[in-house]
Amino acid sequence: MTPRMTLNHLNFEITDNNQPKQLLSDLNLTINPGEFVVLLGANGAGKSTFFNTIAGDLTPTSGQLLFNDHDITQQSAQQRTRLISRVYQDPKLGTAADMTVAENILLAMRRGQHRRIFPRRLKQQLPTIKMLAKTLPNHLDQQLNRPVSTLSGGQRQTLNFLMATVQKTELLLLDEHTSALDAVSSQALMTFTNQTIRDHHLTCLMITHDLKDALHYGDRLLVLKAGELIADLNTSEKQSLTIDALFNYLN
Amino acid sequence: MNLIISTIDQGLLWSLLSLGVFITFRILKFPDMTVEGSFPLGAALSALMLQQHNIAFSLFVAFIGGCLAGLVTAILYNYFHVQSLLAGILTLTGLYSVNLRILGQVNMAIGDQHNLYQLPLLHLLTLDQRLLVINLAIILVALLLLAGLLYTEFGQSLIAAGDNPTMALSQGIAVKRTKTIGIVLSNGFIALAGGLVAQYNGFADVNMGIGVMVIGLSAIIIGERLLIGKHFVAKLISIILGSVVYRLILLLVLQLGFNANDFKLFSAVILAIFIITPQQKKGLITK
Numbered sequence: 001m002t003p004r005m006t007l008n009h010l011n012f013e014i015t016d017n018n019q020p021k022q023l024l025s026d027l028n029l030t031i032n033p034g035e036f037v038v039l040l041g042a043n044g045a046g047k048s049t050f051f052n053t054i055a056g057d058l059t060p061t062s063g064q065l066l067f068n069d070h071d072i073t074q075q076s077a078q079q080r081t082r083l084i085s086r087v088y089q090d091p092k093l094g095t096a097a098d099m100t101v102a103e104n105i106l107l108a109m110r111r112g113q114h115r116r117i118f119p120r121r122l123k124q125q126l127p128t129i130k131m132l133a134k135t136l137p138n139h140l141d142q143q144l145n146r147p148v149s150t151l152s153g154g155q156r157q158t159l160n161f162l163m164a165t166v167q168k169t170e171l172l173l174l175d176e177h178t179s180a181l182d183a184v185s186s187q188a189l190m191t192f193t194n195q196t197i198r199d200h201h202l203t204c205l206m207i208t209h210d211l212k213d214a215l216h217y218g219d220r221l222l223v224l225k226a227g228e229l230i231a232d233l234n235t236s237e238k239q240s241l242t243i244d245a246l247f248n249y250l251n
Numbered sequence: 252m253n254l255i256i257s258t259i260d261q262g263l264l265w266s267l268l269s270l271g272v273f274i275t276f277r278i279l280k281f282p283d284m285t286v287e288g289s290f291p292l293g294a295a296l297s298a299l300m301l302q303q304h305n306i307a308f309s310l311f312v313a314f315i316g317g318c319l320a321g322l323v324t325a326i327l328y329n330y331f332h333v334q335s336l337l338a339g340i341l342t343l344t345g346l347y348s349v350n351l352r353i354l355g356q357v358n359m360a361i362g363d364q365h366n367l368y369q370l371p372l373l374h375l376l377t378l379d380q381r382l383l384v385i386n387l388a389i390i391l392v393a394l395l396l397l398a399g400l401l402y403t404e405f406g407q408s409l410i411a412a413g414d415n416p417t418m419a420l421s422q423g424i425a426v427k428r429t430k431t432i433g434i435v436l437s438n439g440f441i442a443l444a445g446g447l448v449a450q451y452n453g454f455a456d457v458n459m460g461i462g463v464m465v466i467g468l469s470a471i472i473i474g475e476r477l478l479i480g481k482h483f484v485a486k487l488i489s490i491i492l493g494s495v496v497y498r499l500i501l502l503l504v505l506q507l508g509f510n511a512n513d514f515k516l517f518s519a520v521i522l523a524i525f526i527i528t529p530q531q532k533k534g535l536i537t538k
Contacts, residue, residue: 055421081423094421096414099407107411112423115408117400147481163422 002069004203005031005054005171010063012046012053012227023049025227027063031171034201036194040214041224042250047207050224051173054205056080067170082112085164087157087177094160097149101140101159104148105129108163136162137188154185161189165196172197174206178213190217211243223249256379258502262495263386264444264451265466267393269474269490271440272467274397277486279413279433281328284339286441286467288346289320291460293442294449295353298361301450306367310446317442318435320346325431343460350457358456367450382451389447390491393440398484400436409433410483441467462515469522470494476525497521 012024023046031037041047052058054065056077065073067083088094095104106122106129122129126144133141136158140151148156157177164172174193178186194217197204208214214221221238223231231249233241268290275283293313300309320342327338351357363369368382376384400406412419412429420426441463449455474493479485504517 077420078423078425081421086421088417093415093417096411096418098414099410103407107407107422107424110404110422115404115424115429117403117405120402120404120407 001032003030003066004033004035004068005029006064006066006069008064008066010053010065011061012049012058013061023227024053024060027227027229029222029229029232031203031205033203035220036197036202036204036218037206037220037222038214038218039205039207039222039224040209040211040246040250041207044226045224046227047224048175049227051086051175051205051207054171055084055086055173081169083170084173085111085167085169085171086173086175087160087164089176089179091153091156091160091180094163095148095156098147100145100147101133101151102126102129102144104159104163105132105144105166108166111167111169132162132166137192152185154181154189157181157185158189158192161193161196165200165202168200168202170203172202172204174204176207176209179209193217211246214246215241215243225250253377253379254502255499256383258498259495260379260383260386261451262470262498263383263390263491264447265498266390266470266491266494267444267447268441268463269467269470269494270393270397270487271437271444272464273471273487273490274433274437274440276468277413277471278401278410279430279437281335281413281430281434282339283321283324283434283437284336284464285320285324285342285346285434285438286339286464287460287462288343288350289317289438289442289460290445290448290463291350291455291457292316292320292346292353293445294455294459295350295359295445295457296442297446297449298359298455299353301361301366306370306450309450310367310443313446314439314443317445318439320442321435321438322431324438325434328434329427329431347457354455354457357458358454360454361450363453366453367447394484394487394491397440398487401483405429405432462518465515465518465522466497469497469518469525472522472525473497476528 007027007029010024010027011022013020013022015021039047049058053060056075056079060073064071072080102122106120106125109125129144130141133144138155138158140155140159148159151159157180161177178189181189190213196202206218215238219235221231221233222229272286275281293316296316297309297313300312324338324342327333327341328335333341368385401410408419408424408429411422412424412426413433416426470493471490472493473496474489477492477496478489500521501514501517505511509517
């Protein structure tokens, strides 16, 4: 099987107070199609740098990033949107506040496509948009004409998730996407996330701070510490772990 | 009555400037100072072109000139990472010399024979009515073009790029390119407004850009207070109404016997009042 994503000796270095600082150190990793991988790490472990490097917001100092065996290390973030979608931690980052729910979904339906001077055809697409919104847990299908700025954080993040998954990209990046929500909204979105990933066999890499979620969800668990991958556990290894043991890993 | 018709007429004419400013200030959330250079650039180009070419060509050249001015600002901002305000100020400063070069002097008169507003059209109407019809037709065409553009796939990406560049980029929208096109179009509209105002007034002046930013913003802010609907077409119509209301307020101020030399001071005061009032009201309610 061709791996979906391969990292070969990936490094990312910055200069801090005239001293080189290694944020990602010699990362080697293979993710296969359909895998749901959870990434755990304390603050400052390099998780966001890792995601930004995969998404193309940062270019690695050295190493290689392969996607379906093609080298995409030098591709821009915009070029990678055809392959990679992302849900950010902050619900405000993934949606256009002044546009309506339906307009946001329509934008996501044309992810990665060239935006031409053709009518946007919102009316024609409304049945599809409504059908997509109906799959969401918080009745967004009845609020398609509402500006996104008037939605709650939970509704907005659910919309973000839908927008990131509507096109079924090759890799879904979830950047602590439930951490800014209250406990009820967070659990509802996490359950919906898991169900969507399983139903559509999505390949997913999810950052979480929640140790319970890290053990409960996903097929694999990676632990990042000071820019290095210190653990790569498969499902059975994960199942044998306790929260306390995982806590010790992080410390 | 004629004074009111003439004021409404001017409000319609100047609303083209406000529509241009709306693209950068409200859609792209980009405070573009280029407007004070691209407006007189359009006037200067239009006046110069009218000496040897027809009216349509003169306005076309004015539009293209404005687009190029916008392109300079957009490149400074998007590709050389110059701050938005500074990028606009750099372009407008440079444009002063460019405009002087085009005009060859501080101002240039436009003859009656080569002037959109002196065309032997609609002879049954009085001069004021004729000007009103011409300006109404121009602004309707501009409104349809802009509204049409905003409801295209590209227009939606323009709105998204201004609203949330991170989201737009993550949806595969070429944010820099899209913003560049928006700034270019905005200045094209503004320069076209400059060309039309020059023909309306019968002259182009190198200093006619001073204060046009306030005029453009006033129409937008008054329009937002009058907002007749939440869709973009409604917002655009509100701006045109805002421009007319702004002119009527200025007329009222001048009718009250204030000095015409204080015109720009009143413009700034009117804008300040419309900006402050709702915030003040909100503050009083929440206190």
